[in-house]
Amino acid sequence: MTSTMDSRIVAVNGPLVTVETVKAQEVMMNEVAYVLCNDVFLKSEIIRIRGRLVDMQVFENTVGLKVGDRVDFTGSLLSASLGPGILGQIYDGLQNPLSKLENDQGYFLRRGQYISSLNEDRRWEFTPSVKPGDTVRAGYYLGSVPEGIFEHHILTPLALQGAWEVVDINQQGAYTVTDRIATLKNREGVEVPIKMAQQWPVKLPVRAYKERLLPDRQLLTQCRLIDIFFPLAEGGTACIPGPFGAGKTVLQQIVSRYAEADIVIIVACGERAGEVVETIRELPLLEDPRTGKSLMDRTVIICNTSSMPVAAREASIYTGVTLGEYYRQIGLKVLLLADSTSRWAQALRESSARLEEIPGEEAFPAYLESRIAALYERAGVVRLYDDSTGSLTLIGNVSPAGGNFEEPVTQNTLKVVSAFYGLSRTRSDRRRYPAIDPLISWSLYLKQMKESLCERHPEWVSWVEETQNLFIQGNEIHQMMLVVGEEGVGIDDFVTYLKSEMVDVVCLQQDSYDAVDRATGRDRQISDFTLLIRMVHHRFDFETKGEARQEMTHLQNLFFQMKYCLFQGVEYMKYRTEIESILRKE
Amino acid sequence: MIIEYSRITQIQGDIISVIASGVQYSELAVVKSHMKTSLAQVIRLRGDEVFLQVFAGTRGVATGDQVRFLGHPMQVPFGDALLGRIFNGSGYPIDGGPELKVLPRLEINGPSVNPVMRVIPRGFIETRVPMIDMFNPLVESQKLPIFAAAGEPYNELLARIGICADADIVILGGIGLKHDEYLKFRRAFEESGISSRTIMFVHTASDPVVERLLVPDLALAVAEQFGVKGKRVLVLLTDMTAFADAMKEIAISMDQVPSNLGYPGSLYSDLASRYEKAVDFEGAGSITILAVTTMPGDDVTHPVPDNTGYITEGQFYLKKGVIEPFGSLSRLKQLVIGKVTRQDHGHIMNSMIRLFAKGREVEQKLAMGFERTADDERYLRYGKLFYERFMDLKVNMGLDEALDLGWYTLAECFRPDEVGIKQELIDKHWPRA
Ligand SMILES: Nc1ncnc2c1ncn2[C@@H]1O[C@H](COP(=O)(O)OP(=O)(O)OP(=O)(O)O)[C@@H](O)[C@H]1O
């Protein structure tokens, strides 16, 4: 830390402080600084430089700061610590491990505590994969350590420029993240020592890979509505906007547990502490069916809840994305869930207002659009230097004011994501969960992944599109019936309506609290949807609407009961056989 | 170090600015004018200019008046001696009792609880209001607002819940409360004999606007300390819309760019930092917050109810004098239903609501002039009974009694195979003829 007595606070406005410094030509945008407040150093970040005046957002409560208080600049950008030992951690927005912080009165977060993000005492069993004389670049693998079920590749510094030669590399053995494991040298003869832990500035994307690929493989979430109708790709982007209480958080929670990703990063950004507590307390107790280990072992939680300092909330999403990019570099499938990006945008708005910038729509700053775009652009599938691939998939919740999607955060997000899961108040009020509205939602991946989706069945994508049309028709008929009554529509239309209702009830709706229904694997999706599409295609011959209602209710009940039965169990087969026999009739 | 200044350079709205040095952000000051003495809080420092919001308002303040800085942020006395007492929005007793000078003092607006020190809530709070206990139970440590249009009996409901709920301590924060309402709360607490475990912080409508801002913080700081000491505290806040409006006034006086209908962009964070004080402490007590949010124009998309809905764990809609079953939601209910409460609770709750929804549909259908069937009659009858027995706020009954009455009501109107409840429960609970 380059300490200087030449930098002093001249103004305090909430979390924004203005500093006058003679070193203004040396300080950098997004550099970290510490403000000294009665013996406690408070971490801050530079967000504007004007002449000798530097504006900084303080990541802590600024109570007690005075004009004239001392400020130290660090010379480094706001960064995340990367290395083995991140999995299973619960961090705050600045990557401090929450369980290691000392609490005032046993419970309260004390300001000014910064603890190293990685356990520096733990030894990891390192196996080298390069030898002296090898040439490496940023993001190359030097060796690996086992972390949980993964082979955690140890990367050269991601910030390395150009080609470097391995001068020496440690033998197989146990090392801490701060031990030197190798030395690299460049053409000019400059040598750098390498450790397993490295730093990366959170606001810059990591680009140490061969190329970006078009996302064309599905990331299974085990949520039928998503996987069948609006599928998500590995390395893709999606948003979930919805009014309060429509089910955004519950949906993300369920996806965080059952999605077929290697690693899940949960960013609780400006939302309720209680919800994070549920995740923190329950995840360790749940088993990951694919590994038999605790789900927590593949999860990282970053937690800046709504009463925690606003500036750190802005940083928290970047911290999460950076950790995600890091694990992607290791060749893993990473899923990042952010709840809620609106709170992040509001944090931007609050600091913009304090900077007295010219406000845009709803007082959001004019750069909101580019910040949102840049964030989602950090997702993607990449080909790494060893030709393996890694992906980072990003799903952001959006909390539009008044539940109205015509607001800046939703609109700017929709411009950049490739899948949109819009939750509707009508569906959540009717307890149709997940309340994703099939009439407004879309996924560009349905076409983009057509080839791999049709491995399920050659007709798969056309079936899906056909069913989407059924929803549209069913809704039109329903609207009509509200005006003219059941009497007013013909029997064919009536049956179409009943079919769309049936698909809704037995396929779209999925009970997050039921042990069987809450997650549907790939095989079951294929099997059940193939049966359901036979129902959609079936020409029912009903004389009267009464008969139609009765028969369809019966059939619907069979499908309904079936979805709560274990896949291919005795009960399941019983219902399935009965359904098949009905659908064989002409 | 206490410094006095007498150079007020500017008075705008309820904000004054003073030339001073060595002043801390958020520290408290006393502004003494010849009319009155008021507390003020530093809300911005700019060079040697210090901006303060004056809690008693700036009316009567002159630029020559004295400002004395106290060297610490807002504090509130804390101790068992608070029980049974009534304070104003600046924390001074208004019940004629002694000032609590000897008690230790707490800083308000303290830091957040470390999320890893919270536990998943498990306690059911019985209110004896069936629409709450049975359909959207209140859970210990929950934060829940009552959404209501002006004129709804929300304060009666709040007082009633405060009295019935099994809490160690009840703290009322009155924000912009009509004086009559304040007296009614006081009387209700006295008559029910719970005064000795209540504390009231009351800002009435005739008090200065800025003082409103302090009430939730005072009430919650005290609640938090009792919670740490193992008490189960229920905090009642009415009306949080008045609190938000005070925020708006300050923001406008500070020339902040409003984000929506004049409210500052920080409204969400400002409300959340209060509501998030609701907590179940690992190994200690808890804080439950029941608040009132009046909806201007009965519009739930208005920024105050909207932001509140995004923060709290559900909401009760009070409409036409009853708690609406639709739209009301307790997001923590699944933590207690069938776990702490009776096994049949979840099933009868869902079934009754579904049938009531059907009843509403029938009403709408008939209102549009479609023909009435025998089935319709039954749904209408059920709807009427549901209203009388469960929705009417006059009903005062415990949960188990309400569950039994639920079964009885279903049996009066429907056959067992119509209610969509598992056979096993029907066998156990369906009233025999
Ligand atoms: N899939 C589901 N199955 C059953 N109930 C659900 C489901 N999704 C949501 N709910 C119900 O809706 C409530 C609110 O859901 P959730 O907390 O996810 O809303 P949200 O959209 O995140 O709201 P906010 O924007 O206020 O955070 C839950 O507490 C639960 O009662």
Ligand SMILES: [Mg+2]
């Ligand atoms: Mg949520």
